[in-house]
Amino acid sequence: MSSLTKISVSPHIHSGRSTAGIMRDVLISLVPAAVAGTVIFGWTALLPIAVCIIACVGFEALFNLIVKKEQTVSDLSAAVTGLLLALNLPANIPLWQCVVGSLFAIVVVKCLFGGIGGNLVNPAITARVFMLVAFGEMAVSAFPVDAVAGATPLSAAKLPSLLDLFLGNYGGAIGETCTLALLLGFIYLLVRRVITWHIPTVFIGTVFLFTFFYVGFDAVEALSLTMAGGVFLGAIFMATDYVTSPSTAWGKVIFALGAGLLTCLIRYFGVYPEGVSFAILFMNILTPYINQWTRHKVFAGGVKA
Amino acid sequence: MAFHLHGIHTPHRKNTAKAPTVRMSAPKIVTIPMAMHIGAPAIPTVKVGDTVKIGQKIGEAAGKVSSPVFASISGKVTKLTDYVLTSGAQTAAVVIESDGEMAICESLCAHEVSDRTSLIEALRESGIVGLGGAGFPTHVKLDVDPARIDYLVINGAECEPYITSDTVTMLTRGEDIAYALRALARALGIKRVVFGIENNKKEAIEAMKKMAASIGECEVTVKALPALYPQGGEKVLVYHTTGRKIGMGKLPIDVGCVVLNCTTLAAIGTYLSSGMPLTEKCVTVEGGAVKQPQNVIVPIGTSLADLFDFCGGLTEEPDKIIYGGPMMGITVQSPDCAVLKNTNAVLALTKKEAKLPKTTACIRCGSCVNTCPFGLAPIAIAEAHDKGDTEALKALSVDMCMECGCCSFVCPANRPLVQINKLSKQLLREERMKEEKKA
Structure with a gap:
């Protein structure tokens, strides 16, 4: 009994939350979108999903092996990146492009910046933008709604019905069309307290309001345009990435407001038909500054002694 | 207050709250360190071979910010030794071997206090220090201009998991607490007293409300706090009970408050009414490795090993032994360490309980x-x-x-x-x- 016991600093207990647990929740929250995509676009949609996940996890494992870093794939963040990337791609994308995109996401955007937590921008988003620039046509086919519109105002006549938009019964990327599935994932993330409401709500709300004014106060058309394209997928799952979004409530609001505005500006006034990815990427870069601007007030003003 | 500061929902694990509190039989031997408070360690005033009784002074305060130390059992001083504190620092300690009598020192007598001077004078000889854990000598804390005190805030939050000794004190020592409040009100002219107690301790809140009704000298209120760790933090407590904000590097008195732990208050009551200085503590003995978790009234200086033995022993080799709660408690290097003045709980955590997840990279989740x-x-x-x-x-x-x-x-x-x-x-x-x- 007189043996020495372990000495350590407090606290001696922990909440039990873990990075892997959070990532597992994100994976679960994306299951409805993946299932919906498979139903809508056929079983071939499972191929890019499988290839992206395997490639992302594989590249991270390989990178850690080569640079002799501790293995990190068990934190599931690479799997999340893979799944998110796949859900942002069309079902008929050549699989070699998936591999190249995954390589870019994991190695260039994440691992070279120090691995999980070190990246400045969201790996899946950045890889999507990279693929859009590199493989042009293939990726653009993921934006059927806006592609026809060009620089002219979008016409409601060319949009699917509200019900089709809600159920995802139209062309687009695997995971972005079914609004219902994305909302289910959103609710799951809120219930599990993985994310807060701020970013998705403000992001989607901003896009809706901007569009509402832009199309001349037509609520139905504004709603259609908000549901079409990647706004829900981006706002709920990509813009809420911990590493690349602000931590405080006000920071999140500013981030989401900026992303929503940029999405609309690019969509309606830019040369690209879809702006969600660019908007999030740009706000990712501003995140360290937003974090500095929106720090919590210290209790009692933190007045110096 | 509709708005309150952030905090966390820790597991409560307050299993000992309902179990009866038991008084430990006299340990064979106690080792009483001279540094159980903030400030200069006391200086031993006894020699090897001296016989001592409970309440007899064995260590004299060394200067203003210091506190005397008293024998917690009756018997013979067998050793003056070095004792290693959890900080790693060494201090002198008096070892007393019990004569099994638990005889009380005859010269103890009640202390009448009428004003600040007589109160501080009396408390200086009480050995009482902040029993919430800080161990700051109480006579120093209370030695302030009475005109500056708007509120006396009593800490009964007990927000750490496992610990229930403060709750037990509030439930069983209402008379001591009332006695102390009356004396403090008389001596310092205190007009308002606020108890802060977490709202998951309904019985303690009721008990203190009942006690408050019996006090005519000052206005005593009981404030139910959200059961959200860390309600017992001094600045958090003062804000949630009085709405006043203590800035960085400031003390409660800077915003007109004096904060005392409820157990400190009870100790003041006991000392003023009977003359018995601080010689024993109610300690929550808990953790997965303890066979019979319970609150034990134990002589200061008792070794943790003896305390565990009294609680039926340990079911397995503990991974960690902790003074205090699992959130802010300090690990103890060996079960030979003693129960100190400011020990409110002793936890023996199993490997499973003390297991923490692996540290990985920050994911900036906020x-x-x-x-x-x-x-x-x-x-x-x-x-x-x-x-x-x-x-x-x-x-x-x-x-x-x-x-x-x-x-x-x-x-x-x-x-x-x-x-x-x-x-x-x-x-x-x-x-x-x-x-x-x-x-």
Whole structure:
């Protein structure tokens, strides 16, 4: 009994939350979108999903092996990146492009910046933008709604019905069309307290309001345009990435407001038909500054002694 | 108050609250260290071979900020020895072997106090220090201009998991508490007293309300606090009971408050009414390795090993033994260590209970930032600390950190955030010392 016991600093207990647990929740929250995509676009949609996940996890494992870093794939963040990337791609994308995109996401955007937590921008988003620039046509086919519109105002006549938009019964990327599935994932993330409401709500709300004014106060058309394209997928799952979004409530609001505005500006006034990815990427870069601007007030003003 | 500071929902694990409190039979031997308080260690006043009785002084206070030490059992002084504190520092200690009598010193008598001077004079000889854990000598804390005191705030929050000794004290020592309140009100002219008790301790709240109704000398109110750790933090408690904010580097008295722990208050009552100084403590003995978790009234200086034996022994070799709660408690290096004046709980945690997740990379989830009761940004403090950037640390108000550990508790990467805050405060302290030397 007189043996020495372990000495350590407090606290001696922990909440039990873990990075892997959070990532597992994100994976679960994306299951409805993946299932919906498979139903809508056929079983071939499972191929890019499988290839992206395997490639992302594989590249991270390989990178850690080569640079002799501790293995990190068990934190599931690479799997999340893979799944998110796949859900942002069309079902008929050549699989070699998936591999190249995954390589870019994991190695260039994440691992070279120090691995999980070190990246400045969201790996899946950045890889999507990279693929859009590199493989042009293939990726653009993921934006059927806006592609026809060009620089002219979008016409409601060319949009699917509200019900089709809600159920995802139209062309687009695997995971972005079914609004219902994305909302289910959103609710799951809120219930599990993985994310807060701020970013998705403000992001989607901003896009809706901007569009509402832009199309001349037509609520139905504004709603259609908000549901079409990647706004829900981006706002709920990509813009809420911990590493690349602000931590405080006000920071999140500013981030989401900026992303929503940029999405609309690019969509309606830019040369690209879809702006969600660019908007999030740009706000990712501003995140360290937003974090500095929106720090919590210290209790009692933190007045110096 | 509709708005309250952030905090965390820790597991409560207050299993001992309902179990009867038992008085420990006289241990064969006690080792009483001379440094059980903040300030200068006491100086032993007994020699080997002296016989002592309970309540007899065995260590004299050394200076103003110090506290005398008293025998907790009757018997013979067998050794004056060195004792290693949890901080690693060494101090003198008096070893007393019991004669089995538990005889009480005859010269103890009640103390009538009428004003501040007589109160402080009396408390100086009580050996009472902050029993919530801080161990700051109570006679020093109360030695303030009575005109500055608007509120006497009584800490009955007991927000740490496992610990129930304060609750038990409030339930069983209402008379001592009332006696102390009357004396303090008379001597210091205190008009308002507020108890802060977490709302999951309904019985304690009721007991204190009943006690409050019997006091005519001052207005005593009981405030139910949300059961959200860390309600017992001094600045948090004062804010939630009085609405007053204590700034960085400031003390409660700077906003007109004096804070005492409820057990400290009971000890004051006992001492003033009977003359019995602080010689025993109600200690929550808990943790998965303890066979019979319960609250035990135990003589100060009793070894933790004896205390565990009294509680039926240990079911397995504990991984960690802790003074206090699991959130802010301090690990003890050996079961040979003693129950001190400010020990309110002793936990023997099993390997399974004490297991912490692996530390991984920060994922910037912001949990720490959104949990800190004071709105600090542990993530930014950690970055500044890594760079040794003291200017940034100052700008981030790291000195405000009360080391409650909420940030570390919620961190999904289990990063040592509160530890980095402590190191950052140390860094600033060192810098201040250097500057003072230069000046």
